[in-house]
Amino acid sequence: MIEEAWMARVREVVDMALDNGLYVILNNHHENFIIPDYEHEESLKETLVKLWKQIAEEFKEYDERLFFEGMNEPRMKDTSEEWTDGSEESREVVNNLNEALQELKTAIQENFLANKIPVVITEFGCDKKPSDDERIKWLKYYVGSFAEKGVPCIWWDNGKEEMYRIIDRENAVITKNELVDTFISFYDR
Numbered sequence: 440m441i442e443e444a445w446m447a448r449v450r451e452v453v454d455m456a457l458d459n460g461l462y463v464i465l466n467n468h469h470e471n472f473i474i475p476d477y478e479h480e481e482s483l484k485e486t487l488v489k490l491w492k493q494i495a496e497e498f499k500e501y502d503e504r505l506f507f508e509g510m511n512e513p514r515m516k517d518t519s520e521e522w523t524d525g526s527e528e529s530r531e532v533v534n535n536l537n538e539a540l541q542e543l544k545t546a547i548q549e550n551f552l553a554n555k556i557p558v559v560i561t562e563f564g565c566d567k568k569p570s571d572d573e574r575i576k577w578l579k580y581y582v583g584s585f586a587e588k589g590v591p592c593i594w595w596d597n598g599k600e601e602m603y604r605i606i607d608r609e610n611a612v613i614t615k616n617e618l619v620d621t622f623i624s625f626y627d628r
């Protein structure tokens with residue numbers, strides 16, 4: 440499924456990151472073949488399972504610093520639902536696909552972390568609310584809920600002031616200090 444040369448390059452990059460003390464998340468990100476609708480569900484399930492079996496086999500000797508994310512941002516590309524919470528159909532299909540990936544994980548778990556199942560919340564954020572106080576209130580609830588269980592969260596900063604931006608990248612300045620301080624406080628203990 441994945442060409443040998445491409446898999447070798449992925450392994451090379453994963454090894455570089457791990458050798459430098461980083462954690463790595465391998466995922467399917469904005470893959471055009473992921474179309475979460477009933478028409479594509481069965482073929483997509485088959486493709487995802489084959490893909491992740493191959494990846495799991497390739498990295499079966501790696502430790503808990505390597506994470507797998509079966510799908511990232513599955514969406515109905517080029518439709519009015521693309522950047523929304525989707526339709527009932529697309530949400531059902533995504534849940535079914537996640538279930539298939541969970542079954543795969545269970546089937547190959549002996550190759551990995553027998554009883555350790557690392558979890559990380561990626562690409563989350565809180566777009567503008569009526570005030571930063573409301574964003575902080577939400578952040579305390581959301582991140583606080585995960586932090587008390589030891590689950591790390593990664594804020595998604597898309598660079599857009601009207602949405603998730605907390606850092607001005609051009610000037611390398613944090614623009615939402617109180618928000619960042621609140622976020623960090625959950626993990627800086």
